[in-house]
Amino acid sequence: MRIVVHGQQAFGKAVLEALLKRGDEVVAVYVAPEKEGAKADPLKEAALAAGLKVMQPSSYKTPEVLAEFKALKPDLQVMAFVTLFVPEEFLNAPTHGSIQYHPSLLPAYRGASAINWPIIKGEKETGLSIFWPDNGLDTGDVLIQKKTPIGPKDTLGTVYFDRLFPMGVEAMLEGVDLVKAGKAPRIKQDEALATYEGRCGPGNARIDWGKPWEQIDRLIRGCNPAPGAWTTLDGQTLKIFDATPLPAKDPKGIAGKLGEIVAVEADGFTVVCADGRFKVTRVQPDAGKKIEAGEWAKNANVAVGSKFA
Numbered sequence: 001m002r003i004v005v006h007g008q009q010a011f012g013k014a015v016l017e018a019l020l021k022r023g024d025e026v027v028a029v030y031v032a033p034e035k036e037g038a039k040a041d042p043l044k045e046a047a048l049a050a051g052l053k054v055m056q057p058s059s060y061k062t063p064e065v066l067a068e069f070k071a072l073k074p075d076l077q078v079m080a081f082v083t084l085f086v087p088e089e090f091l092n093a094p095t096h097g098s099i100q101y102h103p104s105l106l107p108a109y110r111g112a113s114a115i116n117w118p119i120i121k122g123e124k125e126t127g128l129s130i131f132w133p134d135n136g137l138d139t140g141d142v143l144i145q146k147k148t149p150i151g152p153k154d155t156l157g158t159v160y161f162d163r164l165f166p167m168g169v170e171a172m173l174e175g176v177d178l179v180k181a182g183k184a185p186r187i188k189q190d191e192a193l194a195t196y197e198g199r200c201g202p203g204n205a206r207i208d209w210g211k212p213w214e215q216i217d218r219l220i221r222g223c224n225p226a227p228g229a230w231t232t233l234d235g236q237t238l239k240i241f242d243a244t245p246l247p248a249k250d251p252k253g254i255a256g257k258l259g260e261i262v263a264v265e266a267d268g269f270t271v272v273c274a275d276g277r278f279k280v281t282r283v284q285p286d287a288g289k290k291i292e293a294g295e296w297a298k299n300a301n302v303a304v305g306s307k308f309a
Helices: 009-021 042-049 063-070 116-120 156-181 213-222 293-299
Strands: 002-007 025-031 076-080 098-102 125-131 142-149 229-233 236-247 261-265 268-273 276-285
Touching (some): 009 025, 098 156, 125 156, 142 156, 213 276, 236 293
Parallel strands (some): 002 025, 076 098
16 A cells, blocks of 8 residues: 655654564655755654655645655545644545544544643643544544543653654554555444533633642643743743642732742742742743753852742
8 A cells, every 4th residue: 555654853763663664665755845044854854864755845836846745645644733724635635545544532622732722721631642644623523532541740851752652653553554445434423412622821821829739730741741830030931841739728828929939948949829828849940941840049149038920
């Protein structure tokens, strides 16, 4: 079966290498074009190293791009982390169409930040879907789904890199095998259960110290490593990546004001929230690198009584 791999970055590279390792016939690789001055995409580098044809169109809406794709005579397009819009005519050009990876249990959490939001919203479970893409946003029929729990200490990084990434590579191979065998299902998504969340960006990641500790904890973990939950001190932005919640037995008895730093120690600092405190241990100052919170507090001469906005 003649396969075209379409994607970018580490996940696209991993899918390509897994297909090549087991002897699948990959006839070309489509990669998002790099921004000016950026390094070559890891998927592109892997494809070139394997001697494969690499295509990097800036749009998939032109007749020329479609004709070039059809000339490859593809049987299946395997889409691993695709961000550009690909119209149905292009998706349906291969003999068996296209299959795509999405890091949520569709139809829940359609959209670009499908890993952040389940953590932020307190879900106990998430997963991945391999689906048949169409012109909608993550609306196509489902082929495969895999589930994974979200633990109380999980971050965006642990959920994705430890589980959804390797599970996703395996699921894409499983999808290819089902297509080859003519046993690939097309399960309609239940639109009544569909949810969509916009991109989780800095505007969503600001910490409100007046919120309960559970909400703040989920926000910090769901934004670690990106976009990074943040707060401000004396007008300067500080991203917080690691923080241990310290719930209060009696919220009415918490000493200190909301957002106030009530302890500064070598391994971090402690800040007050609505119903407890947080021991913050890893941060990133504005325009700086990630460092231990105690080191940052020392370098910034942060004193007990300082207050985050």
